[in-house]
Amino acid sequence: MASRSTQILEAAARMIARRGVRGLRVEELAAEAGVSTGLIYYHFKDRTGILRHTLAFINDRAARYTQDRPAGAEPLGPREELEHALLLELQDTPEVEENSSAWGELRASAVFEPVLREDLARATLVWVQEIAALLGRVHPLSPAAALAAAAERLTALVEGLSMRWLSGGLAIDHARTLLKEAVATELGHLEAARNS
Amino acid sequence: MASRSTQILEAAARMIARRGVRGLRVEELAAEAGVSTGLIYYHFKDRTGILRHTLAFINDRAARYTQDRPAGAEPLGPREELEHALLLELQDTPEVEENSSAWGELRASAVFEPVLREDLARATLVWVQEIAALLGRVHPLSPAAALAAAAERLTALVEGLSMRWLSGGLAIDHARTLLKEAVATELGHLEAARNS
DNA sequence: GTCTATAGTCAGATAGAC
């Protein structure tokens, strides 16, 4: 099932989350994945190739855990679903922390590695649209532009809070509280705009 | 006036903004600063020492341009001052872009370099308190905790937007618009909370 | 305090066998 290259990408996500993009050593990655360095270059061409494919890999994985709802769970209301979707990225479970940490690293690296930008921009857009759609289910009458702007703010806030959490300055519980309040604030704003 | 070590730190901020922390080469830094590598190690001990001092340096510099208002400018109202303070970090003038970019890099690096965390946390706290104070001047009756939370959200949002801007996915004008709306949203929320 | 020269290390990448 898990092909060799998948195995390498899983290890790469792990290593990036643990040591950062800057700390990613191809030889170390090889050890972690249980393969040789030669094989890594065979599959991904060079260091940048590893990063590009790892970015795609964590996006797929995030898309998967975003949509998976536990089988027995009762269906959530639109508002709960929105909160749930945003809070997903601020959890200190190993899988999510790994994804958030790697995502943050890749975002930061993209400032100086243009090859990463396009994929990152695409993935961000998908995320923003997903949140905008959820906002639209809470406030169906709000104009699309207002929903999109709110979604951009909320997702950018998640990234900002996530960075602070991971860099040690902000407790995860507090980050989650701040985010929930931001959701309330944005929803209140959409409400108010509609009634004017 | 500009001592040798200041000269080196100015160059370091420039290099980090241009190439990132990972891309900072001591030899390149030496060339940029017009000194030898030996001198850099003499002043800053090692690569980490360079990073730590550069972080302190850009904080001081940001504190300076935050407080400097042009001499002839008419005094701003509290609301305008708040917006002004937040938008400061989202400008594409060379000096600010350099500071924002270096700040973002150092923030991202701190996830994996514990030595940077303490200074970063302290600097963040100062910034948050400054914004909270400005919020308090707009809404003097709001409880301190609400002001602090709003300030944390707004500053985290600035960092999130700044990252997206620098990594190429978000136009600066749009980032500024989103931030202005966020200020309005947060102020509206403080207002609403007071009337309940 | 400042420079020059260099030691020592390590990481990215490739060649070639299997």
Place this chain on the structure above:
DNA sequence: GTCTATCTGACTATAGAC
């Protein structure tokens, strides 16, 4: 597809003269 062995270049850090 996968591994072993290795090359080459680059970068940090130090020693020692001035």
